[in-house]
Amino acid sequence: MDVIDAPIESRPNRICLQNYIAGVAAFDVFFLILASFLPNLAYRALFGATPTSVAEEASAAVAALALFLICCRAFETYNAARFIDFRFGVVRHAMCVFFTFAIMLFVAGVTKTQSDYSRFWFFSWMLLVLLVPNVVRWLIASRVLSRIEAGDYIFKAMSVSIFGDPLTAGEIRRSTSNLVKVVETGVLDRIAEISDLADTIARNEIDHIYVRTRWVDAPAALVELRELRQLAAEIFVVPDDARVRNLMLDVGRIGDRFTLSAVQRPIDAWGLWIKRVQDVVVASAALLFFSPVMLLVALAIRLDSKGPVLFRQTRVGFNGNTFELLKFRSMRQEMSCADASVQTSKQDPRVTRVGRIIRRTSIDEFPQFLNVLQGTMSIVGPRPHALDTRAEGMPISELTDRYAARHRVKPGLTGLAQVNGYRGELDSAEKVRHRVAHDIEYIENWSTWLDIKIILKTALLIVYDPHAY
Numbered sequence: 001m002d003v004i005d006a007p008i009e010s011r012p013n014r015i016c017l018q019n020y021i022a023g024v025a026a027f028d029v030f031f032l033i034l035a036s037f038l039p040n041l042a043y044r045a046l047f048g049a050t051p052t053s054v055a056e057e058a059s060a061a062v063a064a065l066a067l068f069l070i071c072c073r074a075f076e077t078y079n080a081a082r083f084i085d086f087r088f089g090v091v092r093h094a095m096c097v098f099f100t101f102a103i104m105l106f107v108a109g110v111t112k113t114q115s116d117y118s119r120f121w122f123f124s125w126m127l128l129v130l131l132v133p134n135v136v137r138w139l140i141a142s143r144v145l146s147r148i149e150a151g152d153y154i155f156k157a158m159s160v161s162i163f164g165d166p167l168t169a170g171e172i173r174r175s176t177s178n179l180v181k182v183v184e185t186g187v188l189d190r191i192a193e194i195s196d197l198a199d200t201i202a203r204n205e206i207d208h209i210y211v212r213t214r215w216v217d218a219p220a221a222l223v224e225l226r227e228l229r230q231l232a233a234e235i236f237v238v239p240d241d242a243r244v245r246n247l248m249l250d251v252g253r254i255g256d257r258f259t260l261s262a263v264q265r266p267i268d269a270w271g272l273w274i275k276r277v278q279d280v281v282v283a284s285a286a287l288l289f290f291s292p293v294m295l296l297v298a299l300a301i302r303l304d305s306k307g308p309v310l311f312r313q314t315r316v317g318f319n320g321n322t323f324e325l326l327k328f329r330s331m332r333q334e335m336s337c338a339d340a341s342v343q344t345s346k347q348d349p350r351v352t353r354v355g356r357i358i359r360r361t362s363i364d365e366f367p368q369f370l371n372v373l374q375g376t377m378s379i380v381g382p383r384p385h386a387l388d389t390r391a392e393g394m395p396i397s398e399l400t401d402r403y404a405a406r407h408r409v410k411p412g413l414t415g416l417a418q419v420n421g422y423r424g425e426l427d428s429a430e431k432v433r434h435r436v437a438h439d440i441e442y443i444e445n446w447s448t449w450l451d452i453k454i455i456l457k458t459a460l461l462i463v464y465d466p467h468a469y
Helices: 017-035 038-047 054-075 086-110 119-149 169-175 191-203 215-228 270-304 353-360 368-374 403-408 429-444 448-463
Strands: 155-162 180-188 208-214 234-240 250-254 257-261 310-316 322-328 378-380 412-414
Touching: 017 038, 017 054, 017 119, 038 119, 054 086, 086 119, 155 169, 155 191, 169 180, 180 191, 191 208, 191 215, 208 215, 215 234, 270 322, 270 353, 270 368, 270 378, 270 448, 322 368, 368 412, 378 448, 403 429, 412 448
Parallel strands: 155 180, 155 208, 208 234, 378 412
Antiparallel strands: 250 257, 310 322
C-alpha cells in the first residue's frame, strides 16, 4: 500500500463540518429569539413607546422557534452534504422563514389575535431573521471554503484497485469539490486482500474507501467487502467498463434481490404536475394576450394567398407517438410540403409575403399554444420534427444515437437549442448533433427555473432573432 504523506509543517488538517453546522444552527435559534425583541427596542428608542408587550414578544418567539425547527427538519436545512453550497443554504433558510411566519399569520388570523401585534414589529422581525443569519452562514461557508482551498479536507480517503490502477487523488478531489483528500492508494493482487485493509482503515481513521474493479469482478468484490462492515467508513465500489461508464445507475431492491435502475424518468411526480400547471397558465395567458394579433394575422393570411389559415403537420412527440402540430400557414398552399422532405430555407420562394413576417417574428408558432392546452406539447421542450426530416440525405434520427432520447419528454414550443441559436433548417449532420445535444442537456437538467429562463430568453428573441427566417 502506498502512503501519501506531507511534511509536518504543511500537513493538512481535517475540518469537522458538524461543528460549523452546529454553530450555524445555534446562531439561527439564538437570533430568531433575539430578533423578536429588537424591533421594539428600536421603536422605543425612536418614539418612547412599544407597540407590542414583552409577554406577547416572548410567546410569539417560542411559537416561531418551534415552527422554525420543524421546517428546518422538513427541508433539511442543515444537510451536511450541502452545507458549503451557499445557494442551497440561503434557499432552504428562506423557505423555513417564510413558512414559519406565514403559519403564524394564518394562526393569528384564525384566532383573531392579529390586532394584538404590531405589523411593524412582525415584519421587521421576519426581515431580520431572513437576512442576518444568511450573512453569518455566508461568512462560515466562506471560512470552510478558504480552508479547503488551502489544502484542508473534510473526509480522508483510501483509493485501491483490483488488477489495475486506482482512482487518482485528483479524480476524487475534483468529483467531490475538494471535500475528500486521498491519503493512501494501493493495488490489490487478489480480491480476498480487501479484508486485509481493515487495520489500515481503522488506524488512519479513513472516512471513504474507493475500490476500483472490473465490472465482471464487482460481485465478488462486494461480497468480500462485507468483512469491512464493522468499520465506520463509507465504501464505494467503482466497476470500470467503458460500455456502462456513462449510464446513470441507481441501486434499489426487489425482495431479496438488488436492481440497477439504468434509465429514470426525467420529470416525475410533483415535477410533472408543476410543469403541466406552468404550461396551462403560460399558454392560456399567451392566447389571451396575443389573441388580437392572432386574429389580425389570420385575416392577413386569408387576404394574402389562397388556402387555410392554419397549417397542420404530423410530428413525432412524447414516447415517439405522433400528433398534429398547428402553425399559421406561411407558405403557398400549392407549394407546401406536408412531410417536410423539403425543409424551409432562407429566401425560400414558397414563403408568402405575410409568411416572411410571421416566421421572422415566430408568430407562425402561436397556434401551438393550443397544442400545449391539448397536452400534446409543452411550452418548453425539444422542438418536434416532421416524419421525413432529413439532413445530408439521411433521416435525422440516424445521425446520432441519442436522437430518440428527445422523446422522453413532451416536445416544446421553444427549447434550450432554440435560445442558443440552433433553430431553422437542419441542413447538416453537425447542426442535428448540436441541437440534439442541447435537447438532451435540457432533459437531464430540467427544473422549473430552467424553463423560466428559456421562456424569458424566447420572449426576447421574438423581438429580434438573427437565426429566424
